[in-house]
Amino acid sequence: MRALATSFLATALLVTGLVSSVGAQTGGAWAVYGGDNANTRYSTLTQINASNVGRLKVAWALQLGSLRSQESTPIVVGDLLYVTSSHGPKNVFAVDARTGEVRWRYSPEVPAGIEQYACCDVNNRGVAHANGKIFVARLDGHLAALDARTGKELWKSQVIDHTSGSIITSPPTIVKNLVITGFGGGEFGVRGYITAFDQNTGREVWKLYTVPAAGEPGSDTWKGDSWKFGGGVAWHIGSYDPALNLLYYGTSNPAPWGAAIRGNDSSNIGQFTNLYTASTLAINPDTGKLVWHYQHTPHDAWDYDGVNELVLVDLDIGGQKTPVALKADRNGFFYVLDRRNGKLLSADKFVDLNWAKSIDMATGRPVENAEKRPRLGFRAKDICPNLIGGKNWMPMSYSFQTGLVYLPTMNLCMDMEGAQPQYKRGAFYLAVEFDLGKTGPGGHLGEVIAWDPVKQQKVWGNKDELPYLGGMLSTAGGLVFHGDLKGWFKALDAKTGSMLWKFNTGSGVSAAPMTYELGGKQYLAVVSGRTFAIPAFFGPIGEKMVAASAEGGTLFVFELPTQ
């Protein structure tokens, strides 16, 4: 057994030697949410591979102490595994990564009624680690630093007042001595920003507003004073390229939803593009200054957030090894950007969509289908994708072995228009109204696809009768892992997509899995617990989602049994 493990290690090292400067340096550890700062979610480990994956068994499980909407990917540093539950997080656990024995638990006091401020459920996606500290971004708008060995809270800083409808759900990004976070929500009026804190003191080092103020470059892309509450929040995970010293974040939709307040409310956008919403931002992490931006959905009217994670890899583009950023946007286009300067290299539809015909390579802008843009007093029908997007937050994975991206896609459409009665806090007003529960072309609701990012084409796809498939992991063992709403956790052949193994976790899996090696043994971990709030948007489709499995909250860790 030992000899076998050593040979696997050697293979792993060999593979590591081939990969890019930014990605796939996971080795045995998995020290950051996306596997590495490039968010590749690729592991070089090969002990678990296509020949033996069928024998995987549960090594141990951990009850997270909170039900519903688990979205966490654990991290492993040394011999400890750190994982969060939903709802606050209600719990952060540090456990022995071999046995699951709890070393410490951090259970912050969460303000009562916080779910009344959270737009899209009380989830948490995990923690970050640096220099002996664990960093937890919390629903209540605070960032906390914990001693990684004891769980003791070292400092806590406020990022945003959660009663403004802004909460934090994603782990922060680590860059040098900084810990950097955005926040989510902002339905009640907020101007997005990203803040960097000193890891040791919790003091704010810089703050970058994602919407320019009056007089700043880009402010003329907002009508009137609409920039003041223009949204553009960075609620998902960031990426970092140490060689270029650039930090990358995506930004959400502009606010409010009704585009008439922010601009022309028309496919003839003119100057009112609403920068820097629905965009990719490259930031100098030393100064907090914007270096470049690329806007995916100018003057958004569909709620196509641009927050999806940026995967940083080096691809052969036209014979040149090029540092790129890959993004499968909510708007349904798969973007390949030169991550040095934001130049668009290619963009193609990875799902059936109709709101735009294509992306104009000269301008980088979508060529819109005007009848699919909802406007004040105009109900646009059967817009694809719907506002949950061709892909939502559930992370994709890039395999250095196959050169393919594995991503969970959705196939839903919607009707949307500008003005219907709404009610909040005693007042009535006209708000955007929508019907989201429309099945896309083909009748399936979700599909796991393998995507060639160079050729911009699908290599294989596994259709699913339900949406909201889980995040992805790919490994040098020739495998892809992901979960689904029914609670199945599956291993696929990375080349063909054929299913090699599955395990029923008992509740829907949206969270992305991870893998690590400790004491010569490879483990595989995934958090189970069905999304709770999202089905409420989908009518009868939502009922199917709820029926698929009950709420849950369990971390499962798998291993190959010793023979």
Place this chain on the structure above:
Amino acid sequence: MKSRATAAVVALTASVVLAGPAIPAETLRVCADPDNLPFSRAEGSEHGLYVELAELVASRLGLRPEYAWFISNYGRRAVRSTLLADRCDAYFGLPDDAEFMGRSVIRTRPFLDVGYAVIGPRPLALSSLNDIKGRRVAVQFGTTPQLLLATRPGFTAVTFRLAEEAMEALTRGEADVAFLWGPSAGYFNKTRLGGAYAIVPVAGEGLQWQAAVGVRKGQDSLKVDLDRVLDQLKPEINTLADKYGFPLARPIELDGRRGEIGRSLFNQHCSHCHAPNAMSPEPTRDLRRLTLRYGSRMRETAYATIMGGRVDKGMPAWKDMLGEEGIQHVLGFLESVQRAP
């Protein structure tokens, strides 16, 4: 009522009993926002119009009021999480609009007119939206006035997150007028500014609404009870509205469109007795004097008269000829020509 103020009301989401002196066995479970004056508030000396009204309603029905508090930042979610989750039975202050929450919620007859208003230093002359053109208008983020001003050329909105912030900006001279939800502005004006500002309710698409009590589908007998009692409580509702500073004047038709259709209908059907454009020289037939004559009952009196007629005085019933919508247009026109008291 005094005992209510001393009741321990702490938890945001728990149902809290506000016990009265004699405690009936049966309860009326009321859904309400815990911190949303002038509409409702769990703690403090003022509990808001909806809570005070709920107390009166419960008392008339011989029930003990009990509250499920839930912040209504997301209105539909608040209704889903309280009323539709069977944590309470009566949601005071939902829009009387069938589109809102669909068929899962049924509504009483509306008990109060609520809407947006223009607020400014006295005297505030306002006959159309053009009167605030070119001026700095304080609005609240995400409200109909923000949308309205953004979609018309020549208007300058100054946007704030909260209505209170917009009112404060007005007092500091950072805006010339404000265009806000009337009850919020009225309450602020009354409690914080000593009523210094003029508040003129305005009508137009999405600007005037009616508040009703929402109950769950199937609770028809409760709805019937509530309708009966709300009808009896009309004078008390007016007193409460006044207490909390709700603007009660008839709204001014801002875009004039409804008035224009109404004028055309009026001139076709009514002018042979009441003169073109209602400019009758004969005082008894001069419909510009309706407000002078009937005060706050002007609209309901005129409505009843046009619908059913006054056959003994030679006024026919126009219900079948004009229909409900036509009559509303005519009323809109008549309101636009009323003489100042």
